[in-house]
Amino acid sequence: MTVLLKVENLVKHYVAARSMFGRPMAFVKAVDGVSFALDAGETLALVGESGCGKSTVSRLILRLIEPDAGSIHFAGRDLLKMNATELRSFRRDAQIIFQDPYASLNPRMTVGQILAEPLALHDLVPSAGRRDRVEELLRLVGLEPRFARRYAHEFSGGQRQRIAIARAVIRNSPILILDEPSSGLDASSEQLVFEALDRLMEGKTSIVIAHRLSTIRRADQILVVQDGEIVERGRHEQLLEAGGLYAHLHEIQFRGEENLTSP
16 A cells, blocks of 8 residues: 555644743643554544544644644655645645535535536536536535535535535545534434445545544544544454443443434
């Protein structure tokens, strides 16, 4: 396998308190020495409780925020040494799906316009074929082509997230980052979102940031984050057998889901 993304000793601390003279006195260790390697075609999952630092890792990888220390290499290139032009090119190769799909969809554009815009911007499809491509993308995520005429506010949370997924995969980018894609969705909508993702992530290099463990059971690697550090790593079955934090979180969530489905 070819290593596509390599992260070593990534660090991001925030100042929590300063002295009367402005000197830092206390820090929040959002990310504290995170390291991993991701092969082409693999799915890596970052899991942990809210506030553990897993979403910060995704933003550091894309350099939406800058790390205090560490290194990030993508396809052998040092991301931290890229200039603005090179960084824009990289971000086209690393698409991200955020937690809040409504905030990322233009309310003044129809879904068809939202999906057609990157096709035109990057000259991916001739103008005569864009309508067909938009309809194809909607079918891929389980939505009817007629929905292309609707606006974002006319859809449910799960449908909006599937529209965001369709937009993210337009360029067939080498790496896909999903930051809690099922956050705030009910169980039914979550299942539909991940059915769409399962089809689209086949053979694609992916990083999934998740709170619900049921969504990442088939990941090739699972990293458990606590207080900014990776405390466990392995596959789903291995981590359950180890009986550590992952197994504890799994038991809590399993009981919660069981209670929700009980009569």
